[in-house]
Amino acid sequence: MSARAARLLSLPFVVLAFLLQLVLKFWVQPLTWRMDSTAGSLVVAVVAFAATMVVPLGIYLLLIRRVEKQPAEWRTAFSVDALPRWAGRTAILIAWISGSAIPVEATPGTKAARLMALDPVNAVLLTFALLGLIVAVMISVSGRPxxxxxxxxxxxxxxxxxxxxxxxxxxxxxxxxxxxxxxxxxxxxxxxxxxxxxxxxxxxxxxxxxxxxxxxxxxx
Known part of the structure; x- marks a missing residue:
């Protein structure tokens, strides 16, 4: 696998990290609200939270493990792009953090989750989440730095x-x-x-x- 292919391979895992945060917030979190055991709900929340990062990042690093070594050579153009491991890992982490910024709350009278009402603070959080996802995608596809x-x-x-x-x-x-x-x-x-x-x-x-x-x- 080429370095460019390894870097671009991070893109689906960037999306996955962001989507897993949505699953955590809109499905797993309401599930813990309905659990009778406080300890049990805490365990489920912690495990699910960790999985949203470990799963996409772990699979990606496993897939690119054979392209880790940085070459001691120049292409004829005398240019070099971002290290795939750094770019992919950073992009996935940014997407994961961005997804975690989306504000949710319990729907009144139910145990379901919904987006919080749009006020200045929540608008900033949603903007941060969207911009973070865009930055993560750019890191995956641009080859920069x-x-x-x-x-x-x-x-x-x-x-x-x-x-x-x-x-x-x-x-x-x-x-x-x-x-x-x-x-x-x-x-x-x-x-x-x-x-x-x-x-x-x-x-x-x-x-x-x-x-x-x-x-x-x-x-x-």
């Missing part, structure tokens, strides 16, 4: 922002979130700062193989 190297500089693409800087300029990246070996990335950035003439080959097959060979010589 991402990094791209060019002969004239470095481009960092975050979820919403894009920042470009020249070689030697300040750059803020989180290497652990990128699908590339951290030591290799550090070496690449050092290599092109130390040997400016080599930057002309960035974006070519020759350039990719050259920096990889230089890295292997240093490691060996």
């Amino acid at each position: 991402a990094l791209e190297l060019r002969p004239d500089g470095i481009t960092v693409r975050n979820l919403l922002l894009r920042k470009r800087t020249g070689w030697g300029g300040p750059i803020k990246i989180r290497p652990e979130r990128l699908n590339i070996d951290r030591d290799f990335l550090d070496f690449t950035l050092w290599y092109y700062c130390a040997f400016p003439a080599a930057r002309a080959t960035i974006g070519t097959e020759t350039g990719a193989r050259s920096v990889e060979e230089a890295y292997r010589r240093r490691v060996d």
